[in-house]
Amino acid sequence: xxxxLKVVLYWHNHQPAYRDFGSGQYxxxxxxxxxxxxxxxxxxxxxxxxxARAVVNFVPILLEQxxxxxxxxxxxxxxxxxxxxxxxxxxxxxPPYVSFLNTPLPQGRCERTQGTISNGENRNKIELIGCCxxxxxxxxxxxxxxxxxxxxxxxxxxxxxxIMYLDEQYFxxxxxxxxxxxxxxxxxxxxxxVATLIKKGRGYTDADRRQLLMLIGELLENLIPRYRTLxxxxxxxxxxxxxxxxxxxxxxxxxxxxxxxxxxxxxxLGSYGKDGEVRVQWHIQxxxxxxxxxxxxxxxxxxxxxxxxxxxxxxxxEKYGIRWVASGETMLRKSLNKSGLRNETxxxxxHLPNSQVRxxxxxDHLSDLIGVEYAHWHPEEAIDNVICHLxxxxxxxxxTEAQVVAIILDGENAWEFYPENGYAFLRGLYERLTxxxxxxxxxxxxxxxxxxxxxxxxxxxxxxYGTFSTWIGxxxxxxxxxxxxxxxxxxxxxxxxxxxxxxHLAERQLAICEGSDWCWWFGDYNPAATVREFDRLYRLxxxxxxLILEESPPEYLKHTGEEGGDA
Numbered sequence: 001x002x003x004x005l006k007v008v009l010y011w012h013n014h015q016p017a018y019r020d021f022g023s024g025q026y027x028x029x030x031x032x033x034x035x036x037x038x039x040x041x042x043x044x045x046x047x048x049x050x051x052a053r054a055v056v057n058f059v060p061i062l063l064e065q066x067x068x069x070x071x072x073x074x075x076x077x078x079x080x081x082x083x084x085x086x087x088x089x090x091x092x093x094x095p096p097y098v099s100f101l102n103t104p105l106p107q108g109r110c111e112r113t114q115g116t117i118s119n120g121e122n123r124n125k126i127e128l129i130g131c132c133x134x135x136x137x138x139x140x141x142x143x144x145x146x147x148x149x150x151x152x153x154x155x156x157x158x159x160x161x162x163i164m165y166l167d168e169q170y171f172x173x174x175x176x177x178x179x180x181x182x183x184x185x186x187x188x189x190x191x192x193x194v195a196t197l198i199k200k201g202r203g204y205t206d207a208d209r210r211q212l213l214m215l216i217g218e219l220l221e222n223l224i225p226r227y228r229t230l231x232x233x234x235x236x237x238x239x240x241x242x243x244x245x246x247x248x249x250x251x252x253x254x255x256x257x258x259x260x261x262x263x264x265x266x267x268x269l270g271s272y273g274k275d276g277e278v279r280v281q282w283h284i285q286x287x288x289x290x291x292x293x294x295x296x297x298x299x300x301x302x303x304x305x306x307x308x309x310x311x312x313x314x315x316x317x318e319k320y321g322i323r324w325v326a327s328g329e330t331m332l333r334k335s336l337n338k339s340g341l342r343n344e345t346x347x348x349x350x351h352l353p354n355s356q357v358r359x360x361x362x363x364d365h366l367s368d369l370i371g372v373e374y375a376h377w378h379p380e381e382a383i384d385n386v387i388c389h390l391x392x393x394x395x396x397x398x399x400t401e402a403q404v405v406a407i408i409l410d411g412e413n414a415w416e417f418y419p420e421n422g423y424a425f426l427r428g429l430y431e432r433l434t435x436x437x438x439x440x441x442x443x444x445x446x447x448x449x450x451x452x453x454x455x456x457x458x459x460x461x462x463x464x465y466g467t468f469s470t471w472i473g474x475x476x477x478x479x480x481x482x483x484x485x486x487x488x489x490x491x492x493x494x495x496x497x498x499x500x501x502x503x504h505l506a507e508r509q510l511a512i513c514e515g516s517d518w519c520w521w522f523g524d525y526n527p528a529a530t531v532r533e534f535d536r537l538y539r540l541x542x543x544x545x546x547l548i549l550e551e552s553p554p555e556y557l558k559h560t561g562e563e564g565g566d567a
Contacts, residue, residue: 004394004436004437004438004439004440005347005390005393005394005397005402005403005404005405005438005439005440006403006404006405006440006441006442006446006447006450007390007404007405007407007433007439007440007441007442008054008055008360008404008405008406008407008441008442008443008444008447009053009054009055009407009433009441010054010055010056010057010303010326010406010407010408010409010444011042011054011055011056011057011409011410011411012057012241012303012408012409012410012411013034013038013039013042013056013057013058013059013062013410013411013412014057014059014062014241014245014410014412015030015031015034015059015061015062015065015412016061016244016245016512016515016517016518017061017065017244017512017515017541018030018031018065018537019065019068019084020540020544021505021509021541021544021548022540022543022544022547024084025084025085025086026084026085026086026088027537027540028533028537029085029087029088029131031062031065031066031069032065032066032069032085032088032216032220033182034412035066035069035219035220035223036179036182036183036184036187036216036219036220037182037183037184037412037415037416037421038184038411038412038415038421039066039223039411039412040183040184040186040187040219040223041184041185041186041187041415041421041422041423041426042056042411042426043223043226043227043230044184044186044187045186045426045427045430046230046235046236046430047226047230048186048427048430049427049430049431049434050235051434051441052235052430052431052433052434052441053235053236053441053442053443053446054235054236054237054441054443055236055237055238055239055301055443055444056227056236056237056238056239056411057238057239057240057241057303057411058227058238058240058241058291058294059240059241059243059244059245059305060240060241060242060243060244060286060287060290060291061243061244061245061290061512061515063224063290063291063294064290066220066223066224067224067294069085069088069220070217070220070221070223072084072085072088073088073213073216073217073220073221074217074221076092076213077210077213077214077217083099086099086100086127086131087099087128087131087175087178088213088216090128090131090171090175091175091176091179091209091212091213091216092209092210092213094206095168095171095172096128096168096171096172096174096175097121097124097125097127097128097171098124099124099128100123100124100127100128101120101124122160122163122164125163125166125171126156126157126160126163128171128174128175129153129156129157129174130157131178132149132150132153132174132175132177132178133150133153133154133157135150135178135181135182135416136416136417138416138417138418138419139181139182139416140181142181143177143180143181143198145173145177145201145202146177146178146180146181149170149173149174149177150174152166152170153174169203172204172209173202173203173204176197176204176208176209176212179212179216180194180197180198180212183219184219184421185420185421185422185423186423187215187219189423191215193211193212193215194215197212224294224295227295228294228295228296231295231297232296236443237300237301237443237444237445237446238291238295238299239299239300239301239302239303239444240287240288240291240299240301240302240303241287241302241303241304241305242280242283242284242286242287242302242304242305243282243283243284243286243287243290243511244283244511244512244514244515245305245306245515245516245517246279246280246283246305246511246514246515246516247305247306247308247462247468247471247472247516248280248283248304248305248308248310248313248316249308249309249310249312249313249460249468250269250308250468250471250472251272251276251277251279251280251514252276252277252280252310252312252313252316253276253310253312254266254267254269254272254472254481256310256312256460256468257460257467257468257469257472257473259310259459259460259461260334260459260460260461260466260467260468261467261468261469261473264467264468264469264472264473265473265474265478266472266473266478267472267478267479267481267482267485268482268485269481269485270485272485272488275492277316279510279511279514280313280316281316282507282511283511283514284316284317284320285320286508286511288320298321299322300321300322300323300324300444300445301322301323301324301325301326301444301445302317302322302324302325302326303325303326303408304317304325304327305515305516306462306463306464306470306471306516306520307326307327307328307331307362307408307462307463307464308327308460308461308462308463308468308516309325309327309331309359309458309460309461309462310458310460311352311458311460313460314352314355314357314359314458315352315355317357318355318356318357322357323356323357323358323445323448324349324357324358324359324360324444324445324448325357325358325359325360326359326360326361326362326406326408326444327359327360327361327362327461327462327463328361328362328364328408328461328462328463328464328466329346329361329362329363329364330364330461330463330465330466331361331459331461331462331463331466332346332350332361332455333466334459334461334466335455335457335458335459336455338457338459339455339456339457341456344453345400345401345402346361346363347363347393347397347400347402347403347404347405347406348401348402348403348404348450348451348452348453349403349404349447349448349450349452349453350452350453350454350455351452351453351454351455352454352455352458353454353456358444358447358448358452359455359458360404360406360444360447361406362406362407362408362463363405363406363407365389366386366389366390366405366407367407367408367409368409369382369385369386369389370382370386370407370409370414371409371410371413371414372414372417374386374418374425375414375417375418375422379419379424379425379428380424380428382425383425383428383429383432386429387432387433387436387439390405390433390439391438391439393405394438394439401451403447403450403451404442404447404450406444408463470520471516471519471520472519474522474523476522476523477519477522477523479522480518480519480522480538481519483538483539483542483556483557484513484514484542486554487510487513487542487545487546488510490546490549490551491506491510491545491549494506494549494550494551495507495549498549502548505548506545506548506549509541509544509545509548510545512541513538513541513542513545517534518534518535518537518538518541520534521534521535522534522535532560535560536560539557539558539559539560542557543557543558
């Protein structure tokens with residue numbers, strides 16, 4: 001029998017910084033909601049199939065938020081310290097909607113409801129309703145009591161004056177159910193408390209709410225240690241992304257965007273052109289510190305934010321001891337074409353000339369099937385299809401020199417589209433791959449000895465289209481970079497006279513503003529409400545940077561693009 005084909009399942013866990021430095025309030029709840037649903041499920045499936053192997057990536061700024069939420073819940077339960085996320089606080093507040101009092105950034109987007117909100121209390125109620133409608137229809141329709149609450153909530157959003165007819169119990173039940181549907185499927189199947197609350201259906205008490213919060217606290221508290229345990233057992237490999245998920249090639253040299261798209265219109269980022277490498281090094285070093293804090297060791301591999309690579313990025317990561325990186329197949333194809341290599345396989349590691357770093361590239365077709373298409377299939381048929389694809393690659397491996405298949409996708413975003421959060425698909429996929437005679441689940445570090453091919457030219461790009469067009473090149477995206485560059489110029493001017501503590505705060509806040517998420521959303525092809533949300537949060541982070549630097553924020557930071565601002 002030939003050597004089995006190695007298969008690497010690589011799950012990327014990422015959320016940007018949602019906490020407002022000024023108020024201390026979380027502006028959006030996705031870090032803790034994905035933690036108690038998706039990150040919990042993903043580790044539970046690996047625990048249930050000990051022979052399985054996988055690689056898991058955590059962005060450092062997400063690890064810090066998970067830890068912060070865990071500490072907040074613990075402190076609330078022990079000494080009644082207020083929770084700083086309005087939605088999580090609503091689970092325990094008396095009444096639930098009071099937690100939205102004076103929230104500076106709408107989570108539930110109440111300003112887009114029809115009609116007039118007559119007073120602050122009704123505004124808070126609408127705010128909570130808006131938050132508790134933010135779930136996929138599969139999650140809502142699965143439980144009839146929650147569906148009934150959601151249908152009424154949707155009616156209230158259309159006709160806000162009817163809010164006066166809803167009593168406090170309605171809001172209690174709504175926020176309890178919202179958190180119940182955002183629990184992982186493995187939690188629903190294992191927790192007697194959750195089974196009891198689901199069976200009860202309505203009329204939840206203060207004791208019910210506190211017990212549910214205690215469970216959420218336990219899930220958050222144990223999440224990172226569970227991944228660390230699997231790491232120490234050797235069952236998984238953990239990799240990292242530089243601290244706040246920056247697009248490293250663009251910070252190093254914005255002109256690299258022209259390697260894939262020569263005619264792309266670019267903003268002038270003068271200050272980053274001078275010391276972009278200093279900023280990238282900061283993200284790498286800070287990312288290492290956070291990774292070592294939570295996992296007790298340094299990573300061998302890196303998922304560069306958005307799979308964004310350039311030759312300079314790879315060589316800089318190599319200086320820091322990184323052994324492997326990963327990106328998208330389209331980027332490999334562009335690089336092979338420019339190198340004059342037409343028929344090379346995706347399914348092997350590559351290296352740059354005179355570099356020991358191994359570059360692995362995503363099977364885009366198979367990864368996207370899991371990320372999107374299989375959610376609409378019966379789980380067993382989807383698993384059969386995955387196995388069929390992999391068996392075909394293994395069958396032709398003697399001729400193609402295929403050695404390792406990299407399946408790379410988000411660890412959180414796909415599963416709400418699947419029945420039961422992808423439970424049957426994920427559990428079945430691990431079990432089938434574990435017992436397959438021709439396929440071997442592996443990690444990238446276990447594939448470093450595979451025969452690597454030299455890649456003479458690496459065309460700078462990302463996993464999306466093999467370019468940077470998702471983050472730069474359009475007027476709205478370029479304006480985002482220009483606002484960042486303006487803030488960076490003030491930072492360069494002021495930073496030398498800051499105290500050490502202020503300097504640390506300013507560097508961290510600048511790093512948050514350098515994250516990839518903000519410019520990702522800018523542009524008319526994204527949902528307008530989400531664009532407004534992230535535009536507002538980006539401007540808030542930039543404003544906080546100016547305030548830390550003790551400088552007056554520019555007027556344009558007070559306005560989103562659709563409200564007459566500069567962007």
